[in-house]
Amino acid sequence: MDSRIVNLRSKLDVYKAMTGGGNLADCPVRDVIDGLNGKWSSLLMAALAEQPYRFGELRRLVPDISQRMLTQTLHDLQRDGYVHREVFPTKPPSVEYSLTDLGRSMFGALHHLIQWAELNHDAVREARAGFDATQA
Amino acid sequence: MDSRIVNLRSKLDVYKAMTGGGNLADCPVRDVIDGLNGKWSSLLMAALAEQPYRFGELRRLVPDISQRMLTQTLHDLQRDGYVHREVFPTKPPSVEYSLTDLGRSMFGALHHLIQWAELNHDAVREARAGFDATQA
DNA sequence: AGTGCTGGTCTCTTTTTGAGACCGATGTAC
């Protein structure tokens, strides 16, 4: 029942898991992780974790995303099963995006990383400042 | 001490945290997360979490990374304080890369996401297959 | 003198992203 030991052991095997144990070409873990590497994926997941949003609402909520990348990122997230897209036949038609159960589950894991970032951005900033100082 | 309630509450605020509460331009959380979004960052973190490696070892360990991107990704991880770079004055000189304390701490958070991917890649694959079927 | 190892950098091409115009169908203001 000591989860620290379980974590310690499994962490040593993570690289093996990420490489598929030598079968690098179609490694399941990298396949999944790469889908979340996009610049906007985590941000949109965080927004949709809060509540469902319509296309135009998301565009206004995230002003620095281009319409093209919003469309594409939502499409990719939908394809991977994280996001549900529903079209309402209003005039003009409206489209609502929401998280699926799988999406909520994935966001639970992603959330740890976001929390870490929130708690440790000072340390990262200091590291960057120190590094840049020595490189000058 | 019911951590579920804490998590439930804080998850609703994650988007606000990721946007810096309106100050999108320099949001600390996005600043940190974006540094990990690279295609190779998480893979190299997983490798170095296992043990320290030399440059050439990493190149052989991850055959599908270009030397250019290996150099650059390690440089970025070092700048953010996750990776320590040490040059040994052997002939020819060797360079060892290892995780710092900050790097190990960050990888602890990243590890949740990798574990999720390991457990759920079947579901993601099925979602993709189903989605692609309807788009055909 | 030629070959190999070290850890890189440089250049060139391909892929990804960003900026922004454009679209049809509908509703509203003048």
Added chain:
DNA sequence: GTACATCGGTCTCAAAAAGAGACCAGCACT
């Protein structure tokens, strides 16, 4: 009735990032 805006996109073109691979200096071995 005619201009103009809103919806959720797509299309094109320029800029940025990534991949492929040649090249480099320094030293050891043969």
